[in-house]
Amino acid sequence: MVKEADPVDPSHALFDRFVQAQTCKETQQNFIELCRHLEVEPRDYKHFYSKLKDRLNYWKAKDLWQKIDKRGAHPDYEQGQACHQNKCLVLGAGPCGLRTAIELALLGAQVVVLEKRLSFTRNNVLHLWLYTIRDLLNLGAKKFYGRFCSGSIHHISIRQLQLILLKLALILGVEVHTGVTFEGLQEPSGSTGWRAQVSPASHTAAAFEFDVFISAGGGRCVPDGFKIKELRGKLAIGITANFVNRHTKQEAQVQEISGVARIYNQQFFQALQSEIGVDLENIVYYKDDTHYFVMTAKKGSLLKKGVIKQDFSDVNQLLAPANVNQEALQKYAYEAADFSTDHGLPDLEFAKNHAGHLDVAMFDFTCMQRAENASLVKERKGKRLLIALVGDSLVEPFWPLGTGIARGFLAAFDTAWMVRSWGKGVPPLEVLAERESVYQLLSQTTPENTSKNYAAYSIDPSTRYPNVNLSSIKPMQVKHRLYDTEDGK
Numbered sequence: 001m002v003k004e005a006d007p008v009d010p011s012h013a014l015f016d017r018f019v020q021a022q023t024c025k026e027t028q029q030n031f032i033e034l035c036r037h038l039e040v041e042p043r044d045y046k047h048f049y050s051k052l053k054d055r056l057n058y059w060k061a062k063d064l065w066q067k068i069d070k071r072g073a074h075p076d077y078e079q080g081q082a083c084h085q086n087k088c089l090v091l092g093a094g095p096c097g098l099r100t101a102i103e104l105a106l107l108g109a110q111v112v113v114l115e116k117r118l119s120f121t122r123n124n125v126l127h128l129w130l131y132t133i134r135d136l137l138n139l140g141a142k143k144f145y146g147r148f149c150s151g152s153i154h155h156i157s158i159r160q161l162q163l164i165l166l167k168l169a170l171i172l173g174v175e176v177h178t179g180v181t182f183e184g185l186q187e188p189s190g191s192t193g194w195r196a197q198v199s200p201a202s203h204t205a206a207a208f209e210f211d212v213f214i215s216a217g218g219g220r221c222v223p224d225g226f227k228i229k230e231l232r233g234k235l236a237i238g239i240t241a242n243f244v245n246r247h248t249k250q251e252a253q254v255q256e257i258s259g260v261a262r263i264y265n266q267q268f269f270q271a272l273q274s275e276i277g278v279d280l281e282n283i284v285y286y287k288d289d290t291h292y293f294v295m296t297a298k299k300g301s302l303l304k305k306g307v308i309k310q311d312f313s314d315v316n317q318l319l320a321p322a323n324v325n326q327e328a329l330q331k332y333a334y335e336a337a338d339f340s341t342d343h344g345l346p347d348l349e350f351a352k353n354h355a356g357h358l359d360v361a362m363f364d365f366t367c368m369q370r371a372e373n374a375s376l377v378k379e380r381k382g383k384r385l386l387i388a389l390v391g392d393s394l395v396e397p398f399w400p401l402g403t404g405i406a407r408g409f410l411a412a413f414d415t416a417w418m419v420r421s422w423g424k425g426v427p428p429l430e431v432l433a434e435r436e437s438v439y440q441l442l443s444q445t446t447p448e449n450t451s452k453n454y455a456a457y458s459i460d461p462s463t464r465y466p467n468v469n470l471s472s473i474k475p476m477q478v479k480h481r482l483y484d485t486e487d488g489k
């Protein structure tokens with residue numbers, strides 16, 4: 001095989017390094033160097049992408065530009081004019097925060113993302129619905145990650161997805177600050193508008209004034225003003241485990257498991273229980289950067305195998321770190337992984353997590369949260385702020401079903417559609433009422449009841465939800481709940 005020659009133009013080599021970067025830090029460093037070399041200023045967000053494209057005359061970048069241009073030419077964005085006066089702060093560079101940031105940039109807004117972590121480290125793997133695959137392929141995912149969806153089951157590790165989206169966001173002129181924690185909103189005073197309190201307090205992001213705030217902090221990170229509903233189901237204990245993938249031929253031959261629900265494969269689960277004492281409701285195995293397993297385990301077998309030390313009816317006490325024997329948990333996950341792959345993965349060795357520990361963890365899915373509303377407006381000193389939740393902080397996903405990214409991206413698009421209306425000067429109560437009308441559908445979405453015409457998907461909800469009623473909630477219904485003013489009127 002002929003080895004491709006290294007590019008002679010230094011900017012081409014820098015672009016290649018940026019595209020192939022495998023860490024958040026490397027991505028940011030290569031991006032800065034590329035911008036410096038091409039003399040393009042990333043803060044000039046309105047012209048950044050077109051300047052980058054013009055100055056980097058490199059054949060390897062052409063198909064990426066084509067893809068981005070095709071997306072950007074969609075009428076919804078009005079050639080980047082729909083939100084050209086809006087300034088958006090996004091809390092969190094998880095997949096949903098970054099996916100939303102990309103849409104807001106395409107709408108022409110100035111977008112700043114704050115991420116408290118310095119690195120992307122989550123090995124865990126996300127199941128992708130067909131529409132998300134199409135969406136990511138259309139954005140050039142394969143350019144950044146050649147193995148994207150090349151296997152029989154479609155999935156991607158959280159960190160790889162973050163890397164793809166980070167690179168796209170940077171190309172579109174989004175400012176991403178890592179190592180910066182959002183601490184709260186700072187109300188307008190004098191001539192200053194809405195700002196964020198951040199840590200470190202001296203960071204330049206503290207001076208950024210914005211009229212849109214997207215909260216995508218994941219998990220249970222929800223700003224003031226949003227009410228949370230708890231949905232308590234039957235006890236559900238999830239275990240995730242990642243093992244080193246050495247990409248050998250033998251490993252390649254082992255079949256992935258797309259989610260064996262107990263009712264469908266009683267024999268397998270009975271054998272698992274009788275032969276090794278591991279009692280599961282379901283198990284998923286994906287071969288990605290790592291060999292990733294997620295399973296729902298029954299309490300009885302966790303107690304019997306010494307994973308949980310003492311039985312408690314309260315799930316927080318039950319799964320408290322002090323009540324979990326880590327070594328027994330590792331053994332439990334190891335045995336389940338080994339058995340369910342028919343002992344086909346040689347030398348199973350745990351991968352390491354961000355803290356350098358063996359990457360196995362136990363999570364509680366008994367109590368799932370979702371926000372009662374997806375948006376609200378705060379008005380102080382005559383300055384309005386549109387606030388929206390996206391991703392896990394809007395609706396917590398049940399990992400074994402892989403709803404996190406699917407519903408997360410749907411909400412990212414719905415949110416971008418709302419910001420578009422906001423930017424176009426639609427009255428705030430109408431903006432909120434429409435967003436809440438659409439939000440009512442989110443928790444019920446499945447691959448079956450969403451549109452199959454993926455090519456037509458856009459930020460417009462009617463392209464994705466058949467028969468959506470955009471005015472099922474009326475402006476008057478949100479007036480007192482979601483429009484928060486100083487005098488409460």
Ligand code: FAD
Pocket residue numbers: 091092093094095096097114115116117122124125126127158180181182183216217218219221240294390391392393397398399400402403404405408
């Ligand atoms: P996240 O991916 O959680 O991103 C939120 C981001 O916000 C994080 O990067 C966080 O550092 C940042 N942040 C939070 N607070 C602040 C703040 N105050 N200031 C600045 N930044 C902040 N799903 C699965 O389907 N399978 C799995 O195995 C799985 N494992 C997971 C393991 C962990 C440890 C976590 C946290 C989540 C896991 N998920 C899993 C859920 C999945 O990651 C999410 O559904 C998906 O990433 C979309 O989430 P998101 O973008 O809304 O939030």
